[in-house]
Amino acid sequence: xxxxxxxxxxxxxxxxxxxxxxxxxxxxxxxxxxxxxxxxxxxxxxxxxxxxxxxxxxxxxxxxxxxxxxxxxxxxxxxxxxxxxxxxxxxxxxxxxxxxxxxxxxxxxxxxxxxxxxxxxxxxxxxxxxxxxxxxxxxxxxxxxxxxxxxxxxxxxxxxxxxxxxxxxxxxxxxxxxxxxxxxxxxxxxxxxxxxxxxxxxxxxxxxxxxxxxxxxxxxxxxxxxxxxxxxxxxxxxxxxxxxxxxxxxxxxxxxxxxxxxxxxxxxxxxxxxxxxxxxxxxxxxxxxxxxxxxxxxxxxxxxxxxxxxxxxxxxxxxxxxxxxxxxxxxxxxxxxxxxxxxxxxxxxxxxxxxxxxxxxxxxxxxxxxxxxxxxxxxxxxxxxxxxxxxxxxxxxxxxxxxxxxxxxxxxxxxxxxxxxxxxxxxxxxxxxxxxxxxxxxxxxxxxxxxxxxxxxxxxxxxxxxxxxxxxxxxxxxxxxxxxxxxxxxxxxxxxxxxxxxxxxxxxxxxxxxxxxxxxxxxxxxxxxxxxxxxxxxxxxxxxxxxxxxxxxxxxxxxxxxxxxxxxxxxxxxxxxxxxxxxxxxxxxxxxxxxxxxxxxxxxxxxxxxxxxxxxxxxxxxxxxxxxxxxxxxxxxxxxxxxxxxxxxxxxxxxxxxxxxxxxxxxxx
Amino acid sequence: xxxxxxxxxxxxxxxxxxxxxxxxxxxxxxxxxxxxxxxxxxxxxxxxxxxxxxxxxxxxxxxxxxxxxxxxxxxxxxxxxxxxxxxxxxxxxxxxxxxxxxxxxxxxxxxxxxxxxxxxxxxxxxxxxxxxxx
Amino acid sequence: xxxxxxxxxxxxxxxxxxxxxxxxxxxxxxxxxxxxxxxxxxxxxxxxxxxxxxxxxxxxxxxxxxxxxxxxxxxxxxxxxxxxxxxxxxxxxxxxxxxxxxxxxxxxxxxxxxxxxxxxxxxxxxxxxxxxxxxxxxxxxxxxxxxxxxxxxxxxxxxxxxxxxxxxxxxxxxxx
Numbered sequence: 008x009x010x011x012x013x014x015x016x017x018x019x020x021x022x023x024x025x026x027x028x029x030x031x032x033x034x035x036x037x038x039x040x041x042x043x044x045x046x047x048x049x050x051x052x053x054x055x056x057x058x059x060x061x062x063x064x065x066x067x068x069x070x071x072x073x074x075x076x077x078x079x080x081x082x083x084x085x086x087x088x089x090x091x092x093x094x095x096x097x098x099x100x101x102x103x104x105x106x107x108x109x110x111x112x113x114x115x116x117x118x119x120x121x122x123x124x125x126x127x128x129x130x131x132x133x134x135x136x137x138x139x140x141x142x143x144x145x146x147x148x149x150x151x152x153x154x155x156x157x158x159x160x161x162x163x164x165x166x167x168x169x170x171x172x173x174x175x176x177x178x179x180x181x182x183x184x185x186x187x188x189x190x191x192x193x194x195x196x197x198x199x200x201x202x203x204x205x206x207x208x209x210x211x212x213x214x215x216x217x218x219x220x221x222x223x224x225x226x227x228x229x230x231x232x233x234x235x236x237x238x239x240x241x242x243x244x245x246x247x248x249x250x251x252x253x254x255x256x257x258x259x260x261x262x263x264x265x266x267x268x269x270x271x272x273x274x275x276x277x278x279x280x281x282x283x284x285x286x287x288x289x290x291x292x293x294x295x296x297x298x299x300x301x302x303x304x305x306x307x308x309x310x311x312x313x314x315x316x317x318x319x320x321x322x323x324x325x326x327x328x329x330x331x332x333x334x335x336x337x338x339x340x341x342x343x344x345x346x347x348x349x350x351x352x353x354x355x356x357x358x359x360x361x362x363x364x365x366x367x368x369x370x371x372x373x374x375x376x377x378x379x380x381x382x383x384x385x386x387x388x389x390x391x392x393x394x395x396x397x398x399x400x401x402x403x404x405x406x407x408x409x410x411x412x413x414x415x416x417x418x419x420x421x422x423x424x425x426x427x428x429x430x431x432x433x434x435x436x437x438x439x440x441x442x443x444x445x446x447x448x449x450x451x452x453x454x455x456x457x458x459x460x461x462x463x464x465x466x467x468x469x470x471x472x473x474x475x476x477x478x479x480x481x482x483x484x485x486x487x488x489x490x491x492x493x494x495x496x497x498x499x500x501x502x503x504x505x506x507x508x509x510x511x512x513x514x515x516x517x518x519x520x521x522x523x524x525x526x527x528x529x530x531x532x533x534x535x536x537x538x539x540x541x542x543x544x545x546x547x548x549x550x551x552x553x554x555x556x557x558x559x560x561x562x563x564x565x566x567x568x569x570x571x572x573x574x575x576x577x578x579x580x581x582x583x584x585x586x587x588x589x590x591x592x593x594x595x596x597x598x599x600x601x602x603x604x605x606x607x608x609x610x611x612x613x614x615x616x617x618x619x620x621x622x623x624x625x626x627x628x629x630x631x632x633x634x635x636x637x638x639x640x641x642x643x644x645x646x647x648x649x650x651x652x653x654x655x656x657x658x659x660x661x662x663x664x665x666x667x668x669x670x671x672x673x674x675x676x
Numbered sequence: 677x678x679x680x681x682x683x684x685x686x687x688x689x690x691x692x693x694x695x696x697x698x699x700x701x702x703x704x705x706x707x708x709x710x711x712x713x714x715x716x717x718x719x720x721x722x723x724x725x726x727x728x729x730x731x732x733x734x735x736x737x738x739x740x741x742x743x744x745x746x747x748x749x750x751x752x753x754x755x756x757x758x759x760x761x762x763x764x765x766x767x768x769x770x771x772x773x774x775x776x777x778x779x780x781x782x783x784x785x786x787x788x789x790x791x792x793x794x795x796x797x798x799x800x801x802x803x804x805x806x807x808x809x810x
Numbered sequence: 811x812x813x814x815x816x817x818x819x820x821x822x823x824x825x826x827x828x829x830x831x832x833x834x835x836x837x838x839x840x841x842x843x844x845x846x847x848x849x850x851x852x853x854x855x856x857x858x859x860x861x862x863x864x865x866x867x868x869x870x871x872x873x874x875x876x877x878x879x880x881x882x883x884x885x886x887x888x889x890x891x892x893x894x895x896x897x898x899x900x901x902x903x904x905x906x907x908x909x910x911x912x913x914x915x916x917x918x919x920x921x922x923x924x925x926x927x928x929x930x931x932x933x934x935x936x937x938x939x940x941x942x943x944x945x946x947x948x949x950x951x952x953x954x955x956x957x958x959x960x961x962x963x964x965x966x967x968x969x970x971x972x973x974x975x976x977x978x979x980x981x982x983x984x985x986x
Binding site: 242244246249251252361362365366368369372373376377380384389390391392393394395396397398401402405406515516517518596597606 | 696697704708712713715721723725726728761762763764765766767768773774776777778780781784785788789792
């Protein structure tokens with residue numbers, strides 16, 4: 008019965024979303040009324056409760072192992088540990104869509120409460136209407152093509168179990184975080200469509216929106232990092248990024264979202280480039296949807312592919328076309344109203360930020376291009392090529408390095424105009440010296456062999472230094488936005504240093520061991536001490552104990568090969584000796600001679616931990632920036648709600664804006 | 677659901693492992709670099725280095741043998757392309773079918789720069805009411 | 811033209827492209843060998859391990875080489891089809907990356923559709939032929955040129971509509 012309720016709640020939620028979406032047809036005069044707003048907000052809240060209830064219903068089915076529910080039977084098992092029964096909800100296509108919708112509903116509620124009084128009522132209502140469309144589209148997609156509550160009678164005696172790859176704590180929370188990022192980009196998208204519809208945009212609105220771009224960006228940052236961490240210790244290849252189409256699909260909105268954050272700074276501070284902000288907001292969400300399409304349509308072969316189902320593909324593609332095509336149509340029609348034109352000099356903060364935006368967008372486009380290129384060649388009948396890691400590393404590296412360069416300079420360049428001389432005299436002497444010394448040292452050290460790594464480090468280290476120097480410069484009046492920004496930049500350089508060193512100086516070996524055999528790697532001696540068989544709740548396996556010996560003594564590492572009966576799948580659990588400076592990684596391969604001898608992969612991974620550490624610092628920086636008081640002021644809107652006259656609004660906005668500029672202008676020189 | 681996964685895992689773990697890592701450390705480095713650039717044909721989006729399926733193991737053994745007998749990296753790649761087509765190369769060489777692939781990033785950048793330039797250079801349509809602020 | 815239309819146009823192209831791609835016929839990767847002579851190889855016979863078989867013995871007639879293994883579930887499905895049509899053309903088997911004992915048991919249990927079976931337990935012949943999985947089927951003309959390669963199990967329809975007509979035309983071409 009509970010299952011039927013869950014199903015029914017989804018339909019009701021779809022109904023409410025439809026009402027929410029119908030706000031589009033209500034004239035502006037009505038939308039201005041306070042009553043409409045509070046009604047809409049209640050609507051959004053009730054809708055998200057309904058979705059939450061249906062999620063609870065499905066969880067109930069998982070926890071009680073109700074195999075009459077097809078989705079539960081396919082993705083759970085009575086032997087499955089409880090925590091994975093809970094995370095199994097998003098372990099496959101149908102349930103992950105439900106999670107998608109849940110996350111969207113919760114974001115909508117937070118958004119509508121968080122921005123109450125900070126955006127004009129009409130605008131907020133219009134944002135919610137757009138979110139209603141997105142939510143309706145996904146609910147209908149789920150209900151018509153992938154209903155998680157579909158049942159089967161008679162039920163099977165045992166479920167097919169959750170994919171063993173997903174039975175890992177990292178992957179239990181990776182999808183929700185990733186979806187919070189993807190789906191969260193619906194918020195700036197809704198804002199973009201609403202301002203296009205309105206035909207005007209104000210710096211104060213953009214300022215109020217900034218946390219709502221930072222939140223999804225933070226989630227996506229952490230989600231991608233977790234996915235990478237999971238791949239590192241679960242796939243057993245010692246790699247942390249594979250340039251797989253699905254990974255690329257998550258990186259593209261991240262890059263564009265990062266660009267959006269920076270473009271909004273320009274739009275808010277200098278009251279220009281609004282058209283660009285709107286376009287980036289649409290693009291970030293479009294790329295999130297595109298990622299969903301690529302994963303679920305089976306159009307591109309990927310290790311992570313969900314299912315090959317062209318029907319689903321056509322559905323997603325259709326609503327991609329309606330949502331994104333609709334908003335871009337609106338942009339084509341009314342976008343020019345928002346374009347104030349740019350008046351600026353290139354060598355100013357806004358000028359350089361635009362170049363930074365260009366770099367980020369070009370990077371995203373390059374990744375999209377590389378991901379789709381094999382497909383397009385094939386369609387043109389020109390045969391097949393593979394585009395993989397080596398390509399992506401080569402074509403993204405120059406842009407990443409250029410970004411580092413920008414990152415070193417931009418915080419010290421002032422808005423409007425900067426002269427080289429004053430920049431040099433005030434700040435650059437220090438930075439230049441650091442950069443020169445580090446670059447020289449590294450080039451000497453590596454003797455040009457690893458020149459790319461040399462350049463990256465030579466750039467990233469001064470970026471770290473410059474970020475710390477920037478913090479010190481603002482020590483008297485640090486705003487959270489500036490601290491957050493600096494943290495994010497530190498995180499980015501830490502990530503780049505980690506990525507460059509980890510991929511350039513990784514050492515790997517694939518060798519075979521019997522008990523008692525030894526091999527050396529990176530100055531350490533690895534000995535297979537013991538092999539034992541193990542039995543888990545839903546798997547059997549073998550555990551190998553290795554001793555790792557160096558001048559500091561001996562440490563033990565264990566790695567497992569598990570066999571999950573329900574899906575007859577083998578899985579590797581890597582043994583990792585973590586370290587700030589270097590990880591040692593042991594993964595059991597395949598048995599030789601009936602398990603007396605095993606192939607084993609050994610990896611030495613320098614600074615690999617910095618990659619995820621950098622991502623976490625970026626995440627924290629985003630959080631710090633989002634909590635800046637300036638973004639949460641609501642005073643300026645009180646004027647607006649009483650009078651809608653253009654003049655007074657603009658006046659109010661410019662006043663506040665001017666004050667803000669003056670406030671931050673002081674500290675920036 | 678997840679049929680793709682299932683097939684992939686079953687195919688990619690059906691292995692009888694062997695040893696094939698070259699002895700000489702210099703050759704070994706080249707061996708690992710090469711196996712990361714060649715595609716495992718059976719598994720989805722895996723390089724030979726990552727794969728443990730039978731075919732990948734045979735190919736890795738073959739590559740190790742060739743390298744130990746003095747083959748160049750290009751020789752090994754050519755050997756693979758002759759048998760499996762350009763599809764095996766994860767690092768597609770610059771050529772008539774791929775020049776658009778390799779040049780596109782630069783073209784995007786130039787196009788973007790031009791767009792930016794033309795927008796910035798265009799006279800502002802509305803007045804700059806920000807200039808007299810601070 | 812308004813510049814603000816550009817994003818819409820770009821996106822329409824993308825969607826169009828994806829829609830076309832979505833409905834593309836499922837494809838396998840093309841063999842590098844098609845149109846080229848079959849490479850030299852030598853292998854022992856599965857059923858007569860003391861005899862070797864070389865490329866030379868394939869020349870002079872249209873030949874079909876089927877790559878199979880006992881560990882491959884699709885080969886079992888295809889086996890029935892091969893049994894049905896085996897008498898219509900010269901069929902050679904390549905037992906690939908397999909256990910020879912199991913392979914002989916399989917033939918005893920299910921029947922042997924092949925004229926000759928070459929054993930390739932270490933996969934070296936397979937590598938030279940560019941085999942990436944089982945089953946695969948090569949069609950070779952009288953001059954020893956590879957004309958076609960089928961990836962995956964052959965179905966009745968495929969044999970009737972594609973393979974047999976191809977063999978007929980190749981045979982006609984060779985005799986004229």
